[in-house]
Amino acid sequence: MALTITCPICGKRNGYEFKFGGEEKGPRPDEKDLTPEAWCDYVHMNKCVAGVQQEWWFHKDGCGSWFPIYRDTTTNLEKPEPGGQK
Amino acid sequence: MFLKKKPMWGKKTKLKSSYDVVIIGGGLHSLATAYFLAKEHGITDIAIIEKNYIGFGGAGRNTAIVRANQRTQYNVPLYKEALDLWPVLTKDLDYNLMFNNCGNLNLMHSEAAMKAARMTIATAQFHGVESHLIDAKEAKELVPALNISEDITFPIHGAMFHPPGGVVRHDAVVWGLARGAAKKGVEIHQQTEALGIGTQNGKVTSVTTSRGVINTKQVLISAGGYSAALIYDMLGIKLPISVLTIQAMVTQPLKPVLDHVVSSGAYHCYANQTLKGEIATGAHMDPWPNYTTLNTAHYIKHQAEALSEFLPCLRGVRFMRIWGGLADMTPDMAPIMEGNNHVEGFFMDCGWGYFGFKSCSAVGKYMAEYMATDVCPDMLKPFALKRYQEHKLMGETAELVSYSPDN
Numbered sequence: 156m157a158l159t160i161t162c163p164i165c166g167k168r169n170g171y172e173f174k175f176g177g178e179e180k181g182p183r184p185d186e187k188d189l190t191p192e193a194w195c196d197y198v199h200m201n202k203c204v205a206g207v208q209q210e211w212w213f214h215k216d217g218c219g220s221w222f223p224i225y226r227d228t229t230t231n232l233e234k235p236e237p238g239g240q241k
Numbered sequence: 242m243f244l245k246k247k248p249m250w251g252k253k254t255k256l257k258s259s260y261d262v263v264i265i266g267g268g269l270h271s272l273a274t275a276y277f278l279a280k281e282h283g284i285t286d287i288a289i290i291e292k293n294y295i296g297f298g299g300a301g302r303n304t305a306i307v308r309a310n311q312r313t314q315y316n317v318p319l320y321k322e323a324l325d326l327w328p329v330l331t332k333d334l335d336y337n338l339m340f341n342n343c344g345n346l347n348l349m350h351s352e353a354a355m356k357a358a359r360m361t362i363a364t365a366q367f368h369g370v371e372s373h374l375i376d377a378k379e380a381k382e383l384v385p386a387l388n389i390s391e392d393i394t395f396p397i398h399g400a401m402f403h404p405p406g407g408v409v410r411h412d413a414v415v416w417g418l419a420r421g422a423a424k425k426g427v428e429i430h431q432q433t434e435a436l437g438i439g440t441q442n443g444k445v446t447s448v449t450t451s452r453g454v455i456n457t458k459q460v461l462i463s464a465g466g467y468s469a470a471l472i473y474d475m476l477g478i479k480l481p482i483s484v485l486t487i488q489a490m491v492t493q494p495l496k497p498v499l500d501h502v503v504s505s506g507a508y509h510c511y512a513n514q515t516l517k518g519e520i521a522t523g524a525h526m527d528p529w530p531n532y533t534t535l536n537t538a539h540y541i542k543h544q545a546e547a548l549s550e551f552l553p554c555l556r557g558v559r560f561m562r563i564w565g566g567l568a569d570m571t572p573d574m575a576p577i578m579e580g581n582n583h584v585e586g587f588f589m590d591c592g593w594g595y596f597g598f599k600s601c602s603a604v605g606k607y608m609a610e611y612m613a614t615d616v617c618p619d620m621l622k623p624f625a626l627k628r629y630q631e632h633k634l635m636g637e638t639a640e641l642v643s644y645s646p647d648n
Contacts, residue, residue: 158529171539200480201483229531231533
C-alpha cells in the first residue's frame with residue numbers, strides 16, 4: 156500500500172512524511188448567518204469516495220506546505236486532475 | 242463458494258421482484274438484523290443482497306475480540322448485551338460459535354493511563370460489567386509471558402482486567418446466523434450488487450441491483466466499511482465517516498503461551514492466541530482514508546518491534562498470514578444508527594470503526610426492533626446522526642479521532 160505524494164515544493168516524497176488534511180470541501184463557510192447544519196457539514200461530513208477524490212495534504216516532515224491533490228482511494232495512487240492538465 | 246452445490250445455509254433461491262425488507266451487505270450486522278427480524282418480529286420476507294459472498298468484509302477480517310469495557314455510558318450497555326448474547330445465540334442457532342471468554346487485559350503504560358483506566362472501570366462497574374484495575378505484578382501473574390521490566394520503551398504500570406471478554410470465532414457467527422436466518426425464510430443473494438435505491442414522495446420504493454429491480458418499502462444499509470460510500474452514492478447523504486484500512490496478521494502456530502487477549506494503546510497493538518495456536522495481532526491504520534485493504538511493510542515492522550518488547554518470548558516467531566479490512570471511523574468512535582429520517586423506510590447502521598464485530602449480536606436485535614416497529618429503541622437513541630450537528634459527540638475517546646485539518 157505504498158503511498159507517495161507530490162509536494163508542490165519538494166516533489167515526489169514518501170507518504171509518511173505527510174499528514175492527510177481531509178476531503179476538499181470548498182471554502183470555509185461565512186460566519187454570517189452560519190447554521191449548525193452548514194457548519195457540521197463543513198467540519199464533519201465526508202463523501203468517502205471509493206475512487207478518485209480531491210483532498211488536502213500537509214507536508215509535516217518537510218516544507219510545511221498545504222496543498223490539494225487527486226488520489227484514487229482504492230489504489231492509493233496519485234492521479235491527474237480529472238479533465239484537467241495537472 | 243459459488244459452486245452449483247447448495248450453500249451451507251440452505252437452498253439457493255431465485256431473486257424475487259419484491260420483498261418486505263431488503264438489506265444491503267452480507268456481513269454480521271445484516272445477518273443478525275435479518276435473523277432477529279424473522280425470529281422476534283415474524284418478518285421473514287427479507288432479501289440480503291451481497292456483492293461478494295457473506296463474510297467477505299469486516300465479518301471475516303476482524304480479529305474476533307469481544308468485550309464490553311468501552312468508555313461511555315451509552316456504549317457500555319450495548320456491548321454488554323452483545324457479550325451476554327454469545328452463549329444465547331450459540332444455543333438458539335444450534336451452532337458452536339466457540340466463545341472463549343478468556344478475559345481482556347488492557348495494558349497501561351503511565352500513571353495518566355492508569356487514571357483514565359480508573360474512570361473507564363467505574364463506568365463498567367456502574368453498568369454491572371466486571372472490570373478492575375490490577376498492577377504490573379498481578380498482570381504478570383495472569384500472563385507470565387508479559388515483560389514487566391523497566392527497560393522497554395513503554396514499561397507496564399498496570400492493566401485494566403475485564404474477565405467476561407474474550408474471543409468468538411467470527412466465521413462461525415457468519416455461518417450460524419446465515420443458517421439461522423435462512424431457516425426462518427430469509428433469502429441470501431450473493432454475487433448481487435446493490436446499485437441504487439429508488440424513492441418516491443420521500444419514501445423508499447425499490448432497490449436496483451445488478452440482477453434487476455426489487456420493489457420494497459424498507460431498506461437497511463449495513464455494509465460495514467462500504468456503507469458510507471453507498472449511502473452517499475445512492476441517497477446523497479454525507480456522513481462523518483473516514484474509511485481506513487486496518488491491518489492484522491497471525492504468527493505461525495505455537496504451543497499455548499497466551500490465555501488472555503492482551504492489548505496496549507501505547508504500543509498500538511493487541512494480541513491473542515487462537516485455538517489453533519497462532520498469535521493473532523493487529524491494530525494499525527495508516528491515517529489516510531483508503532479502500533485498499535492492503536498491509537504495509539511499515540506496520541509489519543512496527544508490530545514485530547512492539548510484540549518483541551512486551552511479549553519477548555515471541556522474538557523470532559514468524560508471521561504466517563497478513564491481511565487488512567476496512568474500518569469506518571467516526572470522530573467520536575461511536576456508530577451511527579437511524580431510520581426514517583432522510584427517507585421514509587431507509588435505515589442505516591454504520592460508522593462502527595473497529596467495533597462492528599463485538600456489537601453485531603445486540604445491534605441485530607435492536608435494529609430489527611427499530612425496523613419492525615418504526616420506533617427507535619432507547620438503546621439506539623444516542624447514536625443518531627444529528628448528535629454531530631448538536632455538538633453532542635460521545636466522548637468514547639478522550640480526544641476526537643479526526644483525519645481532518647483540525648487534528
